[in-house]
Amino acid sequence: MERKQVLVPEADLARQRDFEEKIKAMFAGRQAHPVACVDTFGCQQNVADGQKLMGMLQDCGFTLTEEPAQADLVILNTCAVREHAEDRVFGNLGALTHAKKENPEMVIALCGCMAQESRVSERIKKSYPLVNLVFGPHALWKFPELLWQVYESRKRVFSVDDEHGTIAEGIPVVREKGVKAWVSIMYGCNNFCAYCIVPYVRGRERSRDPQCVLREVRELVEAGYKDITLLGQNVNSYGNDLGIGYDFADLLADVDKIPGEYLIRFISSHPKDATKKLFDTMARCPHVAKQLHLPVQSGNDRVLKEMNRRYTREKYLELINYAKSVMPGLVMTSDIIIGFPGETEEEAMDTVSLVEEVGFDALFTFIYSPRPGTKAAEMPDPATRAEKQKWFDKLLETQNAMSAKLHAAYIGKTVRALVDGESDDPAFPLTARTEGNRLVRLKGDKALIGQFIDVRITDSNTWALYGEPV
The missing domain is CATH 3.40.50.12160 (Methylthiotransferase, N-terminal domain)
Structure with a gap:
């Protein structure tokens, strides 16, 4: 294009x-x-x-x-x-x-x-x-x-005509007040995962010019935003259409050079396009959060093939192990679909075993929902909703126990966190986020909102950490 x-x-x-x-x-x-x-x-x-x-x-x-x-x-x-x-x-x-x-x-x-x-x-x-x-x-x-x-x-x-996708620079933006901002670096998707409608409604991949992205991030940092997320349906394929030999890792490295006190995050990544170069870049760039959301969707190779994901369980684990090796303490999250058409209980349990092997900090989990117009919507789907719910409950049970254990390991530690808002808990009136995007319910005065502070973790549960400013 x-x-x-x-x-x-x-x-x-x-x-x-x-x-x-x-x-x-x-x-x-x-x-x-x-x-x-x-x-x-x-x-x-x-x-x-x-x-x-x-x-x-x-x-x-x-x-x-x-x-x-x-x-x-x-x-x-x-x-x-x-x-x-x-x-x-x-x-x-x-x-x-x-x-x-x-x-x-x-x-x-x-x-x-x-x-x-x-x-x-x-x-x-x-x-x-x-x-x-x-x-x-x-x-x-x-x-x-x-x-x-x-x-x-x-x-x-x-x-609603089916047009070629476009990029329009310079549209005015009204951003949320606070410390968080989002920057779209590309639009559309080329992957056509069997369950996903996005390529049909948002068009093919098209990347913004890197200088436009860098200018927008620089303006956000200068305006006081401190938690900035780069957005794309598959950020790992950023730059493929530019024809200038410049990829997502290069963009991250250039964003990291912008002076200021801030963190850069990104979503979403596709494992088929994730590279060691990307993980090496994350590891060496201090502004890039050591947090990786890498949707796996399934832990079974046959199901992954039916989903048109174009990687295997082994390839996914290889990526995760390398990322952890260059970023000790990396916080890992993922997306998982249970009950994809034709999936068996044994295949669903392969996904549960992958979750146990990786040790995700948290998951975004879904029971398969058919979307008209996608390939998966036409596939035979013999498993009942009750069966899928049973598999889903097992996944949640496994992940919740793991999240609780990982969060408990923070107790007694001091972590750096960005205070980002007020909470509805009078005992812990503030909320904050660690570099790994873990929620912290925090004691302290709302004057702390917008600041990076050191927090001593005093308690935890499955979904959050609790702490107080050091």
């Missing part, structure tokens, strides 16, 4: 800024003060997209609220990865029916990965007339134009 086909021209972005001014002028002429709500579901990439939407909304003259009932414009920024997330979105649409009756001028928009699925957009078109605007991830950069079309035509607008 040539870069000229990927980057949105500056003239097209300037056109969007013109539409922002038109919308702002329209409301000024009505002496109106419009309010917008962006309700985001799903992954951190969706969070980053939502922050861009909020940036464009502010430039259109909107103020922002978290309460849909108070808004003149509600945007549901959706996720298509899990059936549960999809059900929540349709539930929220139902709830908005009452708000729209109270405020008939309310505009309701649906965007994100769900919107890009033709079956969803058709369902919205036929069964949810209250939705005024539907657009997919490819059209996010031209949101001001689409919104203007809704206001000008007073008709429903759908922008």
